[in-house]
Structures are given as structure tokens and as C-alpha cells.
Amino acid sequence: MARADKQAAVAEIVDSFNDSAGAVLTEYRGLTVKQLQDLRRSLGENASYAVVKNTLAKIAASEAGISGVDDLLNGPTAIAFINGDVVEAAKGLRDFAKANPTLVIKGGVLDGKPLDASEIAKLADLESREVLMGKLAGAMLASLSQAVYLLNAPLAQAARLAGALQAKAEQDPSILAGGAGTPAAAEEAPAEETAPEAAAETETPADEAPAAEADAPAAEASDEGEATES
Incomplete structure (x- = not known):
């Protein structure tokens, strides 16, 4: 590859690292062309899957300010650059790897921080x-x-x-x-x-009335006595 082509390839990988929300590094050894096409379709429009040269990818990662991925860049390497939901893309890669064991997830990058394969698996287990x-x-x-x-x-x-x-x-x-x-x-x-x-006051004369009536015959009797004596 000519020097200019290498520089262009590095610049493209740098842009992919900078523009993506995350990246998953895989080893695609043994995958057929059709399987690679199926994998790209399964990731959807919010992710791209590119085969890269390890030496150029190391340079690009360094220029993008990403460290800790050099050990992951060995063997046949393809990187899934994720522009959308990182969890959803990780799920897609995990499911594809289960159906196609020749695809190996080596690790990845999230928010500029390196992730190993187990951390990618945990990311895939999260809800979207x-x-x-x-x-x-x-x-x-x-x-x-x-x-x-x-x-x-x-x-x-x-x-x-x-x-x-x-x-x-x-x-x-x-x-x-x-x-x-x-x-x-x-x-x-x-x-x-x-x-x-x-009411008591009004009833009092009624109580005195019989006494007056009782005195009346006595008076009459006295008068009759006087008349007899005369």
C-alpha cells in the first residue's frame, strides 16, 4: 500500500473512532463473504463493519486518543463502529457470534475507554x-x-x-x-x-277557695244560733 493510501486509511479509521459512540473489535477468521454481508445487515444503518489492518488501526487509535487496544489488534481484525445504540449493536454481535462461532469478539471501546470481551458481553446483557x-x-x-x-x-x-x-x-x-x-x-x-x-301563683287562690267556702257555713251556723237565742 502506498504511503498516501496508508495515510488516507488511517485518517478514515481515526474519523470512525471519533464519530462513533463505541466500537467492537472482532476476529473474523473463517467467515465467508456472505456471512460478513449478513453481519453488516444485522448491525443496521447505525453501525458499520470494516476490515482493518492492525498496524494502521493501532496508529489510528493512538491519533484518536484511545489507548489499551494494541493487544486486541492481532490476527484478522474487523471493527464494528457504532453510531447508534451501543447496547443494541453489542446484542447483535453477540447473537451473531452464537450462531456463527467463527466470529470472535475480542473487546472494544466505549467513550474512549478500552473494554475486554467480558465487558462487551455484559454490555450486551443490558437493556436497550x-x-x-x-x-x-x-x-x-x-x-x-x-x-x-x-x-x-x-x-x-x-x-x-x-x-x-x-x-x-x-x-x-x-x-x-x-x-x-x-x-x-x-x-x-x-x-x-x-x-x-x-303556675304555682295562679294555683294558690284555688287552694284558698275551699277554706273560704268552709268558713261560710260556720258563719251561717253562728247566725242561726243567734236567731234561736233571740
Whole structure:
């Protein structure tokens, strides 16, 4: 490869490292051309899969500020540069490797940090970004609903209290009078208490009347006696 071609190849790999969210380094020894095509299709539009020369890839990684991947760059190497969901791409590579054991995942790069094969496997076991975002949105909506409930709870209680007072007022209108009827009732109470005394006074002459009637015959008898003596 001419020097200019090498420089262009290095620059292209550098751009791929810089523009991607992550990269997975694989060994493709034994894969057929058709299998490589199937692998590229399985990764979708958000990832590219390129066969690279190890020496050029090492230079490109160094220029991109990535360290710790030199040991991974040996044997036939192809790199999956991921522009979309890293977890989803890692799942796709893992599933393809299970179906095609000749594909070996050697490691990768995420946020400029090197990952080994076991860390790529753990990444593939995570839920996809869409699922995580859905769960996060659900949690946020649940928290918002709880907050709205807490804010509305006092208002609801006040509304229930107002409804109860209104129902009570319909049964007893004096509640709406602000207690104005209470003093009147208090003033009328003594009149009711004195009523028995008044009744007692009116009954007293009735008790004296028989005594007067009893005296009357005595007087008549006295008169009759005087008349006899005369």
C-alpha cells in the first residue's frame, strides 16, 4: 500500500473512532463473504463493519486518543463502529457470534475507554436504550402523578369538607346564621323556667277557695244560733 493510501486509511479509521459512540473489535477468521454481508445487515444503518489492518488501526487509535487496544489488534481484525445504540449493536454481535462461532469478539471501546470481551458481553446483557428510556419515562410519569396527587389532596379534602358543611346547613339553617339564633334561645330559656312559678301563683287562690267556702257555713251556723237565742 502506498504511503498516501496508508495515510488516507488511517485518517478514515481515526474519523470512525471519533464519530462513533463505541466500537467492537472482532476476529473474523473463517467467515465467508456472505456471512460478513449478513453481519453488516444485522448491525443496521447505525453501525458499520470494516476490515482493518492492525498496524494502521493501532496508529489510528493512538491519533484518536484511545489507548489499551494494541493487544486486541492481532490476527484478522474487523471493527464494528457504532453510531447508534451501543447496547443494541453489542446484542447483535453477540447473537451473531452464537450462531456463527467463527466470529470472535475480542473487546472494544466505549467513550474512549478500552473494554475486554467480558465487558462487551455484559454490555450486551443490558437493556436497550429504548427500553431504558421507556422505563425512565414511566418512572417520571409515576412520580409526577404522585406529586399531582399530593398537591390535589388538600384541595379535595377541603372540597369534601365544604360539601359536608353545605349538607349540614341544609338540614340546620341556623349554622349559616353564624350562631345568631343561640342568644335568643338562651334569653327564652328563663321564661320557660319561670313558667312553673307563675303556675304555682295562679294555683294558690284555688287552694284558698275551699277554706273560704268552709268558713261560710260556720258563719251561717253562728247566725242561726243567734236567731234561736233571740
